[in-house]
Every structure is written in C-alpha cells, then in structure tokens.
Amino acid sequence: MAYPFVAEPISTFTDRKSELTALFGSAGRALERNVRDTDDLDERVTALGHFLNCQIESMKESGGGKRVTDAVIESFARATDSCVDSVKARDDTRQCYRTRVFDQHRSLQMLFNRYVGVGPKWVIRRYRMIEAVEALKSPGVMLNLATLADALGYADQSHFTNDFRSMTGQTPGAHLQRHSE
DSSP states (O other), X not given: OOGGGSSSOGXXXXXXXXOHHHHHTHHXXXXXXXXXXOOOHHHHHHXXXXXXXXXXXXXXXXXXXXXXXXXXXXXXXXXXHHHHHHHHTTOOGGGGGSTTTOSSHHHHHHHHHHHTSSOXXXXXHHHHHHHHHHHHHSTTOOOOHHHHHHHTTOSSHHHHHHHHHHHHSSOHHHHHHHHHO
C-alpha cells in the first residue's frame, strides 16, 4: 500500500529506479543513510518501520497524502480475489475482467495500476508461473508439459512455453532438466 505515501500511481515506478530523496526529501536521505549504515537486517527493518510511521504521522497532521478509503480497499480486495479464484478454477484470464465485480474492466485495470503497479493479466501470468515452477520442482515427477499447460488454463503447450520463457528466461523443459540434475 505505497500509494498513500506517493503522489502518483505505483505503475509510474514499475521498471524504473526512483531516488528516495526525490520522493521524500531529507527524510528519504536519512532512511537511505540508516539502511546503508548497517548490515543487520533487523536494524534495516526497524529503520524502515520508523520511517513509515513518521510518514503516516506527518500525513495525519497535515491532512496530506492520498487517502485510500475502506470502500476502495474492499473493491480492490474483491477484484483481486476474483482474479485468483479465476486462476484456481482454471477459468479463462478474461474472467477477472467480467462485469460481476465492476461495471467495466477498465476500473479493475486502474485499481491494479494505482495500487500494484502492474495489470491484473500480469498478476495472473505470474501466479500461473509460480504454480508451474512448483509443479516442475516436484521430486521424481515426470510431467507431461501439455497436461501441465492445460491444468494451468493455457489453450495449448506452445502458449504456456512462450509465457514460461518470457517470465523465467528458459523453457519449461530446460527448467525441468536443469533442476532434476
């Protein structure tokens, strides 16, 4: 939920580097310094937690920041659940775009853009790839890739292979061979 802390949709930060000082001024610079000054993970987490708490308090006092209403959070949660349910049920990816949650699929895309930084289709593809990698890691299991593609909701093995390669950098067969050695 970084959206309330920045003045723009999270998608504007996707695939790009942003300096904390550009976003938070001297507070961002102090956070960078605190995190860089220690190798201890607990201290880094504590520094980040302190920074976020200070940002929240500052927003409360000034009335600034982007306010995220409970209704927006609830709508987003319903939309996300719908997408995950579609994938689990092996429905077509377009299922989560249907109007049963929103009047228009554009609303869903805008919510994902604002709060996640990527679209729902990317999230679904990522979810499928995590399932695929887990299935390929199963010890001693010889998988038929066409069956796996079908189980993940792909129309054919070729589409699955192309998605897998674009997200992991290798084909499912190469991944299976590499991790079974």
